[in-house]
Amino acid sequence: MQPETNEPAAAEPASEEIIAPLPRITLQAFCETPAVAATMQTAVADRRMDKAHARVQMGGPAAAVEAFRSAPTPNIIVLETVSDPATLISHLEALSESCDAGTKVVVIGHVNDVQLYRDLIRRGVSEYLIAPLETLDVLRTLSELYVAPEARNLGRVIAVMGAKGGVGASTIAHNISWAIARNLDASTVIVDLDIAYGTAGLNFNQDPPQGIAEAVFAPERLDSALLDRLLSRCSDNLALLAAPAVLDRTIDIEEDALEQLLELLRASVPCIVLDVPHQWSHWVKRTLLGSDEILIVAEPELASLRNAKNLVDLSRSSRPNDSVARLVLNKVGMPKRPEINANEFAKALGVEVLCSVPFDAQLFGTAANNGQMIAEVQASGKAAEAFTQIASTLTGRGEAKRSRRSLLEPIVAKLKRRKAS
Ligand SMILES: Nc1ncnc2c1ncn2[C@@H]1O[C@H](COP(=O)(O)OP(=O)(O)OP(=O)(O)O)[C@@H](O)[C@H]1O
Numbered sequence: 001m002q003p004e005t006n007e008p009a010a011a012e013p014a015s016e017e018i019i020a021p022l023p024r025i026t027l028q029a030f031c032e033t034p035a036v037a038a039t040m041q042t043a044v045a046d047r048r049m050d051k052a053h054a055r056v057q058m059g060g061p062a063a064a065v066e067a068f069r070s071a072p073t074p075n076i077i078v079l080e081t082v083s084d085p086a087t088l089i090s091h092l093e094a095l096s097e098s099c100d101a102g103t104k105v106v107v108i109g110h111v112n113d114v115q116l117y118r119d120l121i122r123r124g125v126s127e128y129l130i131a132p133l134e135t136l137d138v139l140r141t142l143s144e145l146y147v148a149p150e151a152r153n154l155g156r157v158i159a160v161m162g163a164k165g166g167v168g169a170s171t172i173a174h175n176i177s178w179a180i181a182r183n184l185d186a187s188t189v190i191v192d193l194d195i196a197y198g199t200a201g202l203n204f205n206q207d208p209p210q211g212i213a214e215a216v217f218a219p220e221r222l223d224s225a226l227l228d229r230l231l232s233r234c235s236d237n238l239a240l241l242a243a244p245a246v247l248d249r250t251i252d253i254e255e256d257a258l259e260q261l262l263e264l265l266r267a268s269v270p271c272i273v274l275d276v277p278h279q280w281s282h283w284v285k286r287t288l289l290g291s292d293e294i295l296i297v298a299e300p301e302l303a304s305l306r307n308a309k310n311l312v313d314l315s316r317s318s319r320p321n322d323s324v325a326r327l328v329l330n331k332v333g334m335p336k337r338p339e340i341n342a343n344e345f346a347k348a349l350g351v352e353v354l355c356s357v358p359f360d361a362q363l364f365g366t367a368a369n370n371g372q373m374i375a376e377v378q379a380s381g382k383a384a385e386a387f388t389q390i391a392s393t394l395t396g397r398g399e400a401k402r403s404r405r406s407l408l409e410p411i412v413a414k415l416k417r418r419k420a421s
């Protein structure tokens with residue numbers, strides 16, 4: 001949970017771990033202690049369980065046996081037990097008589113007993129967890145029941161949205177994607193969700209015949225082969241799902257279609273950057289809050305401050321198990337404009353400003369007109385550095401410095417390992 005005070009929370013780098021959202025499953029948990037019940041409650045309220053139907057109740061394995069004597073079993077049953085192994089096993093045996101074939105059982109116990117663990121796995125229990133538990137431990141375990149081991153290296157979804165229209169959100173989304181692909185060496189896909197007006201194609205000097213529209217308006221055709229054809233390559237490591245930017249239809253995206261697209265992308269690329277338009281419809285809200293990282297772009301002025309505060313507060317209250325939305329100030333230092341400074345933003349929002357990107361009409365205008373990224377126009381300026389720094393915080397990755405790696409590095413690493421053992 002975030003502190004109540006308005007002391008800005010420092011911008012921690014993103015964690016390396018990504019937990020995939022669960023599919024549309026049903027789950028019932030039968031707990032025996034208030035602590036585990038509380039953890040289960042926070043787990044089922046998490047964004048990654050949005051599609052699941054879950055119920056948490058007390059009574060432990062005995063209550064589960066009773067409940068499913070005549071009722072069908074859900075996809076997952078979670079049982080907390082405080083009793084001895086023999087009692088647990090007898091409850092599991094009773095339960096197995098009424099369990100449907102596809103039901104998975106997860107047991108939460110209070111003893112670290114390898115023999116019991118092996119016994120439970122042999123009897124078909126999917127996982128044995130030991131209390132006390134963190135919410136993320138529960139989510140990870142449940143999520144892994146539905147993600148094939150080979151697909152566990154999941155892509156991170158980063159949503160970038162402006163606190164106001166025209167603040168430079170798309171420019172920042174494209175430039176940080178470029179920095180992630182180029183400087184941090186992670187394959188990245190940009191998804192331009194501004195279907196009617198998106199600028200990713202222009203900014204990368206690409207005019208592909210197909211892109212995001214084919215993916216979200218005909219979801220029944222979407223598979224990895226089609227997705228591959230819809231992506232336009234910007235560089236070795238960077239691809240784009242471009243917006244058609246035509247007005248031949250109005251845009252109402254089906255949430256399920258978008259989710260299917262993101263699921264496919266998550267399974268095949270390490271990093272997915274969403275250029276989210278400055279709108280507030282159901283799909284925008286759901287996509288923003290369902291992402292692994294949220295980046296809000298604001299200008300240093302009042303309307304941006306108010307809207308950014310609302311977005312940060314919403315992210316904080318609705319995503320208690322995630323890092324809070326991050327904030328970038330853009331177009332800082334515009335001549336003659338009175339500005340609200342980064343400290344005041346931080347104080348009002350309760351989060352540190354991750355980065356301030358300077359206003360530079362010449363540089364940004366040249367890049368936009370040429371269809372180039374900022375670092376391609378000016379490799380070692382403040383703006384290019386800012387984009388690498390933002391990229392690194394959002395991905396939890398350091399800059400890939402292979403070319404500048406010291407010759408001594410492997411030897412130093414070996415010495416460190418030796419010292420540690
Ligand atoms: N730091 C900056 N200095 C000067 N110009 C900038 C800067 N950042 C962005 N711009 C310019 O501001 C304009 C708007 O940028 P962009 O389209 O990225 O904003 P947006 O927030 O995505 O807008 P929209 O709400 O239309 O999606 C562009 O012309 C871009 O080149």
Ligand SMILES: [Mg+2]
Pocket residue numbers: 169170171194199275277
């Ligand atoms: Mg935009």
